[in-house]
């Protein structure tokens with residue numbers, strides 16, 4: 001298998017339009033005007049230009065091709081594998097996009113009267129029920145706009161519940177492998193974050209948990225499968241321990257695409273969890289939004305869910321606000337409705353059997369990459385992987401080649417790099433999540449490229465260290481824009 005794509009998805013040899021023009025080329029020829037010239041107000045002569053200096057003259061196809069080629073500089077899932085671990089960059093079937101863009105969905109206005117919004121409200125209500133069944137939880141809110149906002153909403157619900165019991169408590173336990181949003185959300189909710197070390201196998205251990213548990217612990221925030229792509233095996237005992245200590249269990253469900261139809265966080269004993277519709281349930285993402293982070297809860301937490309809530313009465317749907325214990329509104333209107341439409345269409349088009357195959361294939365694909373690369377890259381944890389796998393640069397370091405070099409070199413091979421240096425507990429991490437939507441041939445191409453880079457690291461480390469070589473800009477100073485931002489444009 002040749003590692004370099006024959007069809008490298010990006011051709012960066014694109015000049016400026018100004019270099020391309022040729023005298024006399026035209027895009028459009030306008031008909032001569034048949035308006036009387038006296039009908040137009042006379043313009044001052046100095047405002048009427050006969051000529052625009054330096055303006056390139058181009059044909060229509062010159063312009064179309066230029067911008068089409070530039071548009072291809074954006075790597076996207078439609079080009080090829082996008083193995084960003086934890087982000088679940090999978091292919092989103094066009095069908096769901098079409099459904100979401102139907103005018104009756106896309107043009108529905110949030111201020112439309114309830115009588116004219118029955119279809120939209122029904123969709124929200126039914127999606128809540130689908131997601132409750134998929135997660136094993138009892139009810140949920142679709143309002144939060146991201147996983148992180150879902151976490152915050154979930155923590156607010158936990159605080160509201162414990163406050164009602166008479167003691168909101170002060171601490172939240174979070175394993176060291178967690179996504180950075182977990183401690184942020186707990187902190188924003190005024191909890192003190194206590195980190196728990198993962199065991200040598202990447203899992204949370206009962207002994208470590210017991211040592212931290214006490215009457216001051218409000219909740220454990222746990223990701224399952226965790227960000228190392230490893231299933232937390234002791235999850236039932238973990239939940240029982242936290243409950244015995246009077247705390248609640250929050251499950252970060254961002255990795256739900258490994259569990260669909262196979263196991264349910266609700267059955268494991270979790271009390272609150274969020275989902276990322278833009279990861280597991282098709283919404284194109286990666287440009288910073290829009291997203292959707294529904295929060296599912298067990299029955300006893302229902303009173304605290306945000307308002308408004310869609311209720312069904314006598315075959316009609318209504319937006320209800322009358323929940324006195326609710327944490328209130330977390331977002332305008334009722335969430336990113338377009339994302340809800342996509343998720344609804346996705347669940348219906350996949351069906352229960354299809355959703356289960358999603359997770360089986362997500363896990364199979366990650367393990368296929370693991371098997372294909374373990375002879376050349378060091379596994380961070382050599383135990384059963386779920387939907388993502390983590391290698392490190394340990395074997396390449398002795399040739400002076402680091403994770404960053406490997407990631408940059410992948411771009412020369414026509415692939416988007418994986419997530420790097422996360423999770424923090426795996427030094428030099430290369431976190432690869434192929435997702436269920438990749439065909440085997442694409443996985444083989446990726447494996448071949450990674451192997452070729454490992455060989456280059458041994459024989460020609462400078463080549464890898466100086467990557468990328470095929471892109472218009474090479475290595476950027478990745479922190480300068482944050483440290484020395486230029487926020488004002490001054491003409492020179």
Ligand SMILES: *Cc1c(COP(=O)(O)O)cnc(C)c1O
Pocket residue numbers: 086087146147148149179181182223227252254255276291293
């Ligand atoms: C993506 C992710 C989040 C945060 O979700 P956003 O929608 O990006 O806010 C939280 N936890 C994990 C494990 C994730 O992968």
